[in-house]
């Protein structure tokens with residue numbers, strides 16, 4: 623099926639994991655795709671892999687945390703493909719450290735990428751998306767509903783995204799624009815290898831069993847379906863859905879459950 627034929631889809635942070643899987647999923651449905659990332663080699667590789675599958679793709683080296691790069695992203699996409707229909711704000715980084723030890727520069731970096739990156743890209747793509755009555759997607763997280771210890775900056779960035787999009791969705795509700803907050807649960811990707819430690823160095827290794835998680839391809843499929851149905855929220859994995867439900871009704875009990883669960887992670891910074 624070519625359910626996105628002639629649609630132009632921007633996916634930020636699409637050289638790995640969920641973003642790259644989205645690029646394939648939308649590309650195989652006929653969409654023209656713009657992808658971004660900070661690493662030129664990874665970007666070129668992803669562009670090549672997509673082109674090999676017959677996908678029409680534009681790769682833009684862009685840092686989500688840079689306002690100028692996001693402006694360029696919107697401008698170059700319109701110049702190249704002529705329009706923007708869907709923006710998937712996916713670029714993101716995580717962190718793992720106790721707040722008391724966390725260098726505030728790391729906090730800024732996570733907010734700049736996950737939250738400000740989303741604000742900038744949305745700001746510069748919105749005129750086109752309003753014109754085309756398209757979709758804006760925020761790839762949030764279960765951490766946008768429920769905080770976990772040693773993830774203060776990450777959790778704050780995802781709650782901020784959720785608040786931003788709830789407000790924006792309501793603001794544009796009579797103008798045909800669709801706003802989706804997609805919240806994956808634990809998904810196999812590179813996010814935990816690249817997560818920043820207290821001093822900003824990547825932790826290198828995932829502290830969880832990636833093989834047991836939902837795949838990035840499955841997440842991409844769910845995001846694609848949710849856009850077609852113009853859903854407002856997508857919460858993924860059974861565990862993720864349960865966490866959101868329980869946190870709404872028994873948040874105090876959830877504090878203890880979440881503490882105990884996260885303390886069991888390999889090399890957890892708290893016991």
Ligand SMILES: NC(=O)c1ccc[n+]([C@@H]2O[C@H](COP(=O)([O-])OP(=O)(O)OC[C@H]3O[C@@H](n4cnc5c(N)ncnc54)[C@H](OP(=O)(O)O)[C@@H]3O)[C@@H](O)[C@H]2O)c1
Pocket residue numbers: 634635636637638639640641658659660661664684685686687711712713714715735761762763764805806807808809810811812813814816838
């Ligand atoms: N995996 C999970 O368990 C999970 C769960 C819930 C939500 N999420 C969310 O899903 C999104 C994608 O994460 P993922 O799991 O697919 O992680 P990933 O495999 O680490 O991929 C992240 C992608 O974003 C890019 N990126 C990182 N920082 C960037 C920046 N400043 N500017 C532009 N691109 C940047 C990376 O490329 P470069 O490093 O080359 O820039 C990479 O292509 C994130 O927003 C994450 O918070 C993930």
